[in-house]
Amino acid sequence: MNRITVAGRTDATRTGPEIGDWSDFDELAQLQRDQLPRIFAQALRSPFYAARYENGGAPIVADDFHDVEITSKQDLRGCYPFGLLAVPRTELATYHESSGTSGEPTASYYTDADWVDLAERYARKWVGITPADTFLVRTPYALVITGHLAQAAGRLRGATVVPGDARSLALPLARIVRLLHTLDVSLTWCNPTEAMMIAAAARAAGLRPDRDFPALRAMFVAAEPMTATRKRRLSEIWGGVHIVEEYGSTETGTIAGECQHGRLHLWADRAIFEVYSPETGRLSSSGCGQLVVTPLYREAMPLLRYNLADDVEVSYDPCPCGWLLPTVRVYGRTAFGYPVDGQTVVQNQLEELVFGLPLDYEVNFWRAKAEPDALLLEFEAPSAVQRRAAAELGAAIEHTLGVRHVITPLPPGTLVPTEALTAQRDILKARYLFGPDESWDKALMYQ
Template structure:
């Protein structure tokens, strides 16, 4: 019999939310002690069993997960597992994660907590990798839970090039998409390369869900503007935890504190607190296969409690990434977040979508693509913004469209083949066995 899980409306104050967490902790601790990792960690000493014991628990790290690959964190019989996943490995070697069917019920419910709801009337394009990471599977499970039609668009796949996705979005009246912010920009650029207007020629599209990259408010507004003003709905999570925060109608990211205990770890002092700036620590409350106690995601965040006009009784989180300190240039410091805000402060008519920067000790180099007619003006405007806001030595270069993101990536329909072994005279038999 599945255990009941909280839903919005089950609490009306921070105190009630804390009681929900405390009531779950004894069960979470007991489940964790069924895994080899936590059993060995507490060998020869008393294991935490009550909510009061939680304050003394040490952090679980990504290295712990790597050291106990593949099943050292497993707390159920392998026969109960539904799926196995690995993280993308952006911060080092990938980590393994696994989920039961009961875990997946929780994962799908949390993802589906979008203020722009998923409905049976929706056609939902999932444009993230269907590989070992959890992202595409998470969206598909949530979409099916709410009755939507799923279009498994994948990403970085030979079988789903960008032009094919644009055709699918138009022909199938796609109403929702799920992809990272850069992919949303790539889709817009592909539509433009095909002679379409992202802001007008996709009338069924009503929202785009996004995650996987820190997203400034300026960039989110620009993406929305490019796509005709539709909501760009952000969420935050990981393969190890699933969705842990969702965006409210006011644009704030709120931690799902009814489904996990969240803390902020200050690596300078080693202290943990409910709010503040530091690295996010997560203890899922409804995890069966792979319980995690005080798992340090190693993401730099800022957590605050209350104060959002949406009236959700949940803490808010601002995700700063894993390099929030930035780079020293001259006598100043440059962060990706601040630079992104400046780039996307340029007027939309400059049509700037793709950029890159290199921080040298004495010079910040920035390059961006812009159409010929506005490139010089865009360079002057970004130069003015960086002078005023950053005050560091810099060199700004405007590039022709197609320089950073090759036009072929936006227009090519790849020649995808199934494995073939027999060829006729004049055919390219170098394609034997291979798929492309």
């Protein structure tokens, strides 16, 4: 077995399979079946699953898996904080929580061995992460897992990690641009909107994203469903760099990654994936519905048939990359549409149309509101192209969606204020003694 180090911790032994350890989908399914008894036995060590299966106790076998109940997000909320803990707390390496946008956060926790699995899955990038890379992590390092996950994977592969954080007063966009430029950053990790924002901040600093960052070779993105048109636009803005998608959650870590042919592959050697139909209550191995995940190598917090509640489409059709793994299209929890003028309008439809406009129109920031009788859409664009951009976008909406619409072009800096792109904030440390000519109004304040 391989001995590896993750995030500076003690060496841990890799126990999970790697791509190429199976020769067909039958062997892949056998890998999954082999892990089921172990992961079910581990789950029964947690208070939640012990109570749910109080008449059980024997490890489940593959033929019994269809009897396992779905674990919902509400189950996780009800178990807050340690109702799903399956190891002594002394064995925990990290504790995390979801963003809590619903007002009720969910807790997640991982052991050192869990982190080996997490880092290995994230590091499965077809472009590679190497010791020659400088890797700028521009996602939160707070309670969510994203920043820590990328850092662990970067260190696993020997890259130099730059912890750029996100939503931090200490690291405004202008400073991120400076780091990206002066450190010759070769890889980044952020959400697609942040990649657009960094490009706008670079232009505000007098730099060209498509020319002045020659070391940049790939941007890893996640957290937002993204159409092929938007992905292509991001690559164009950044001079043709690879835009590599990632899919996962704080509760599960990475569960899918992109191959060189642009398809997202589920890491089905490390988890069992199913598609749940809310209409019928049925689970299947492929098709459209909500993604259900059973991680196979989880120690601290085993999850049995955990419903992510993301709308997806899973397929086992062959991929030219040769990876014998199912593929997934992720529509997210915003895949539902809004009624407008007798039609249903969804976000990905509009995204295709907005980013279908010519690159030189510079339409990168936009928003829309679905009113019952008309679609309201605003976008930023330079004054010289506003009229043409509005006319072309309106024609595309009429042709594709057939709904009444009102399109309003806005000057750059309206939706994304220039201050957000250029600000260089002072971050103060606590101070207690001041001179006679100094203001002491900010004593003890940290910002």
